[in-house]
Amino acid sequence: MSTPLRFALVGNPNCGKTSLFNRLTGSRAKVANYPGVTVERRIGALSGFSSGAELLDLPGTYSLTVTSPDEQVARDIILGKMGSETLPDALIAVVDATNLRLGLRLVMELKELNRPLILVLNQIDAAHKRGIEINTAGLSQALGVPVVETVAVHNHGADALLQTLKDFAANPRDTDVVRLPAEHGSVENSYHKIESLMSQFVIQPDHSPAWQDKLDAVVMHPVLGLFILFGILLVIFQAVFAWAAPVMEVIEAGTEFLGESVLNILPEGILQDFLVNGLIAGMGGVVVFLPQIVILFFFILILEDSGYLTRAAFLLDRPMRGIGLSGRSFIPLLSSFACAVPGVMATRTIQDPLERMIAIMVAPLMTCSARLPVYALIIAAFIPEQTVLGIFNLQGLTLFALYLAGIVSASVVAWVMRRRQTREEFPLLLELPSYRWPMAYHVMIGLRQRTWIFLRRVGTIILALSIVLWFLATYPAAPEGATHSAIEYSFAGQLGIWMQPLFAPLGFTWEMCIALIPAMAAREVAVSALATVYAVGGESMLGETIGNSWGLPVALAYLAWFVYAPQCIATIAVVRRETNSRAQTAFFTVYLFALAYFAAWATYQIAMLWH
C-alpha cells in the first residue's frame, strides 16, 4: 500500500468528534459544545502508521438524509462523492455515551453502507457518572464492529482507538462496494434494533441529572431566561472595557518606552522615523487591543463549551422569526461578534436557504473584534469616563450602544429582505445538549489559537501595511519652504485630499479618508493608520490628538461608518465562497457601503444640529 489510509470521524453534532480529533492528531481544531461548530471537514495526520494515515473530522450529522449544507458535506465525504476527495478507508462512528439511542441510530445507517466501521463510545466518564453501564464486548459482538471507549477531553481511550486503527491498517477489509443508504421507512426498524441492543447491553437510569433540569428551568424560563441572557451580554461588554484596562496600560507603556528608547539610541533620520512612527506606532497601536479581544473570546468560548448557546437560540427563536430568521441563525450571528468570517461559514448549519442568505448578508453588521480597536480609540477620546446610574460606565454603555446599533440594523435589513420573499416554513428541531463544565483545556486552546491569529495578523498584514503607510505618509517629502504640514505633500496626503470631497458631507477629514484605505485589509489598521498620519505613537497620545482635531459630530459619524462599512476583504471573499454568487456578493458589498455612507451622513448632520 502506498497511499495513506483515510479514516473519517462521523457522528451526531456535539458528540465530541472534534476534541477526539485533536487528541488523535495533536492538531488544534476549534472545539465547542455547540452542534455545528465543524462546518468544514478538517484533516490531520496520524502518527505510527507504516504507510501513513489521515484522519478527517466531518461536520456533525444526525442522518445521511441531509437537511442542511453542513450535513451535505458530511454525507458527500462518507459516500465518496465529494469531488476530488477519495472514499475514506474506514469510518469511525463517534457516539456520545450519554446519548446512546440518537448516536446508535446513525450507526445503524452507517452499517448499511457496508463500509469498514469502528464504533467509539465517547464521554464514557460522563456516562459512568450518570450510572450508565455499557457492555462494550457484547455490543461489539452484536454489531460486528470494534467498539472503543474514550473520554475525548482526556487521553483516556485515545491510545486504544489508535491501536484499533492500527489493527485495521494491518488487515484492511477489502470493500469497495458502497451500498447507498436505504430509502425512508427503516427508521422504526433501526430503533427496534437499538432498543433490543439497549436492553441487552446497556443499563441506563431513567433520569438525567437533576441539576441539569433545574438549571434549564431557570435558564430557559421565558422571562427569567431572557433577563439572564441580556445580563450575560451586558457583563461581557462591561468586562471587555473594564477588565482589559490595566493590561492595556502596561502594553501601552511598553510601546511608548520602546519608542522613546529608539529615539534616544538612534540618530534623527529616516531609520529612526521609520522605526518609531512606522513600525512601533503602527504595530503597538494594534497590539494594545489584544487584552480586549482575549476577554471577548474567553466569554464566547465558555458559553459555547458549556452548552448555554443553544438555550439562547431557543429563547431567541421566536423573536428572531419576527425578522425572518430563526434560533438557528443565533450562533452564526453571535460568532460574527468575534469575526464575520467564521460566522458566515457557520451559516451552513441553517436549513432554510433563504434564511441562510439573509444571515450571511447581516452577519457583518454584528460588531466584530477588529472594530473594537477603532471604537475603543474614538470612545476613549470623546466619551468622558463617568458613571451613569451608579453602576454603568459611560464608555462601556457607548460601546454597548454601538453593538446595539449593529444588531438593530441587522434586524431591519433581515426584515426587509424577508418581506420581499414568500415565506416557507422550515423546522427548528434543535438539540439542546447536556450542560458541560467548560474545560480549561478547550478554553486555553481556543484562546491560544485566537491570540496567535491576532498576533500573526499584527506580524504580517498589519506590519506590511504599517510599512507601506509609513512610506506613503513620508514620501515625497515636503518641498523647501512648505507652509503646510509635511504629510499633505506625501502620497497618502494627496490620496486623502483627493478622496475627501466624496466624504465631505460626512464631515470626514482627509486624514480620516486615508485611514479607510488600509482598513479594507483589516479594520483595526485604521488605528495605526491614524497614528501614522498624525505621526504620534501610543494610543493615549493618538486619542488626545484626534480629540483635539475632530469634534464630536465627526467622531460619531466615523463610528457610524465603521458600524456598517464592509471594511474587510476577507469577509467579502468568504461571502463570495459561501454564496457562490457574484451578484449576491456585489449586492452585499454595495448595500453595506451605501448603508455606511448614509448612516455616517445622517449621524453627522444630526449631531451638527446639537453641536
Added chain:
Amino acid sequence: MTTAISALSTTLDPAPALRLDQCAKGAELRIIELLSQPLFGQQDAGVTLRLKELGFLPGAHLKVIGFGLMGRDPMAIQINGTKFALRRTEAAKVTVEPLNEPGSDQ
C-alpha cells in the same frame, strides 16, 4: 400563524386527538403517530423523517420541559434523555396521549 394552526386543527383532527403543541409544561406523554403538516409544503416528508430519526416514533415517551416567551413558541421536549427545541408547527405533527403513571416509562 395562529389562524394557520387553528385551520390545521380542523383539517387534521376528525377525532379529537391530543397534539403535542397543545400540551402543558411538565406533561409526560406517549407518542401515538406523526401527522402531516401542510405548512411545511413539499418538505413535510423530510421533516417527518427527521423527527423519527431523532426518536419521535409512535410509542416513544416524552416530556414537555418548557416554552419560549412569545406565543409559547418554541417548546422544549425531552425524549430518550435528549432535549430538543421544537416549534409549535413541528410539535403539531405529533399526536400524543398522557402517561398516567409518570416515571414508569422505559
